[in-house]
Amino acid sequence: MSGEREACLLVVTRDDDVRGTTTAELTRRYGGDYEVRSCASPEEAAATLTGDGPPVAVLLGGFGDADPDGLAELRALHTRTPGAVSVALVRWGAWDTARPIFDALTVGQLDRWLTAPQVRGDEEFHRLVTEVLEEWSSRRSGGFQAVRVIGEQWSPRSQQLRDSFSRNRIPLGFLDAGSRAGAEALAALGLTEPRLPVVSIRFTREPVVLQDPTDLEIADAFGLFTPLDADVVSDVLVLGSGPAGLGASVYAASEGLSTLVVEGEAIGGQAGTSSLIRNYPGFPTGISGSRLAFSAYQQAWAFGARFHFMRQGSGLETTADGLHRVALSDGTTACARTVVVATGASWRRLGVPELEALTGRGVFYGAAVTEAPAMRGRHVFVVGGGNSAGQAAVYLAGYADRVTVLVRRATLTETMSDYLIRELEALPRVDIRYRVQVTGGSGTDFLESVVLGDLDTGEETTEEGVLFVLIGSEPRTDWLAGTLARDRWGFLLTGSALLADGVTPAWPLERPPAPLETSTPGVFAAGDVRAGSVKRVASAVGEGALVVTLVHAHLAAMRAAEGSGAQVSAPAARG
Structure with a gap:
């Protein structure tokens, strides 16, 4: 039977009850896809690892009264199964095991911990096991490939595409064009001298093959390139879908504001490239930046936010009636009553x-x-x-x-x-x-x-x-030079910082600017793009949430001004 299964779930503990209930639960739920093994001691487990069988996906080692040295023994076994996720397995109520487990997690000697199942069909246990299996799956290649890239291994464009697809959580396969598998794949596509990299989109009704495509061509092939109607006015236009942009999108859309999000690269921004964020509230064992970002994207989408990918802002103009028009890199224009600039920052170059x-x-x-x-x-x-x-x-x-x-x-x-x-x-x-x-x-x-x-x-x-x-980072604000006030490093000035001497463009209204408001009333900045921001994911999400409160206030002022004939924005068109 072991040859039919791709991987193994290995339970190692001297505690007979924990070993029995855990093995039974794993076998009932996962036995069709994984071989489930159980061992009564580390020595027995070490002996089984020397034989034939599928690789270990999850290594669950007991820790507690029956296994006082369980963490050390688990680390020793993990060195023999480096691709596995190492998990401490404890009895419910064994509170004295918590601090050693937390310390082991902190210094990277342990991946996760689980409480042994209490009843048959313990869904909390299985929820955590599923997360562990997802983590193991993400560490390895293979499986479903919605997109296949065939190119030169170290081509910058090939690397960029792999990174972009992965950050957007699109199942990806990559083949080096110079390898035998790559040559066979190109031949199967009928390509003899293609322009590399080749992108094969395999989830569409009819497969699509693109040679050295631009980002816009890929977005179009994915069905993501929807032309923007310049006459449609959104309540809020969010530029960027990093943590700040996603926070703003979720709260704006959930509160009934018509929300348009424009993203030039991938969901998540710099945070989306983090393999494991350990200090974001609510995820005690950590979460990858891409998973956190993609979940927020789905949340905003479900609330009604509209997303437009593979394009970015190239110019901002604010009219006398308080509307903001943002020119985009694809030649289209988006119009909104308020704008949230959450374009984040790019990595600073070495300069060598x-x-x-x-x-x-x-x-x-x-x-x-x-x-x-x-x-x-x-x-x-x-x-x-x-x-x-x-x-x-x-x-x-x-x-x-x-x-x-x-x-x-x-x-x-x-x-x-x-x-x-x-x-x-x-x-x-x-x-x-x-x-x-x-x-x-x-x-x-x-x-x-x-x-x-x-x-x-x-x-x-x-x-x-x-x-x-x-x-470090360099803010993505070059396209706003001369339009919005920036500090000497290019970060956008907001709130009271706009009232300092010598700031240009100057704040145009008698009322003071709101805390996250830029030098153009109704245009806000959140996250890493803002001068003085705290470089943490949670604070960026918080700024995205806070900015929606300021958006509501600005929209209310606009409605009041429309009724009285007063102005809430600049006295003349600005660009």
């Missing part, structure tokens, strides 16, 4: 010319989680000292032989959450190097070596490795 030429070919900006499996056997350098860099390093440590975090500062305590610092320090494959920066590198088709400079001594060393760069 020889490395810029290798972007996507050994030099990656952002977490680029889709590239993690290709890091096996490599030394990975993660450049950056914030939470995003820490999360990327933890995730990459599950694949790379070695991960080195490069930090310009002398400490991480001011820029990274404590739980992440402790996890990095505990991971055996991770080391942290302080007061160092990347000054150069070389490679032809792929990055071969990097040059690292010691900021204190000036000494430089050349080492082999791959770079993942997460060194």
Whole structure:
């Protein structure tokens, strides 16, 4: 029977009751797809792992009175099943196990924990098991492929497409065009000398094959490219679908406002690239940025928000009657009574010319989680000292032989959450190097070596490795220069900051600006694009929620002004 199943669920505990009830529940619910094994001791489990059989997907190890050393034994077994999700299994009411489990989770020695099932058909238990199996599935390739990309492994465009599809949670398959499988796939599509990358869309009624397509061509093929009617006026236009934009979209749509969301890349923004966010309220074992973002997208969509993808703002004009017209990159225009700019920020570049030429070919900006499996056997350098860099390093440590975090500062305590610092320090494959920066590198088709400079001594060393760069952000506001007031770094000024001397454009009304309002009344900013924002997912969602309250107030003022003939916006058209 084991040969018929793709993977195994392994239960290891000396507690006979826990082992019996857990194994029975797993077998009844998952036995058709997974082989379920149970062992009464770690020694028995270790012996079974040396034999034939499917790989272990989930390793459930007992911890409690019967298994006092269960966490250590679980870690030891996990080294023999590196692809599995390690789960501590405890009896209900065993409160004394909580602190050791939480500590193990914090330092990355454990993936999850479960309470053993209490009754037959324990749905809370099965809900958590399903989440664990989803996590295991996301770590591996294969399965349903809604889209297949065939291209050069390290082509920047191929990498961009893989990242975009994955962040939008579209089941994806990738084949290197230079491989035998890639050549066979191209031949099956009737392509001999195609323009790479080739995107094969396989979920449509008739398969669609695109050669080196633009983002707009892909959106059109997906049925997502709906022309915008410039005469339709929305209550609120949200630019960007990161945490702030999604927060605004959910609350605006749920409160009955006609809501249009425009997104140029992928749902989730920078947060969508995070492999595991551990400190977002409500998810004690963490949640991936893409899953969190996609759930919020579905929520806003269900409330009635309209989403338009693969286009972004290119100009903003506000008319004397208080309407805002946003020119979009596809040549269309969106019109709304209020605008929420939540375009976020892009990763700051290293500025080393020889490395810029290798972007996507050994030099990656952002977490680029889709590239993690290709890091096996490599030394990975993660450049950056914030939470995003820490999360990327933890995730990459599950694949790379070695991960080195490069930090310009002398400490991480001011820029990274404590739980992440402790996890990095505990991971055996991770080391942290302080007061160092990347000054150069070389490679032809792929990055071969990097040059690292010691900021204190000036000494430089050349080492082999791959770079993942997460060194801060640059706001996506160039298209708003001269239209909205910005600080010297390009972040949008809001609220009382607009009343400082020398701010241009100046605030035009007698009333003070609302807390998240920009220099154009009725245009708000939320999230990382705003000067003074807190770089946390929860705070960005909070700003998105808060801005809807300000939108309501502005719309009420507009209605009142229409009745009296007064103005609530600028005295003349602005652009």
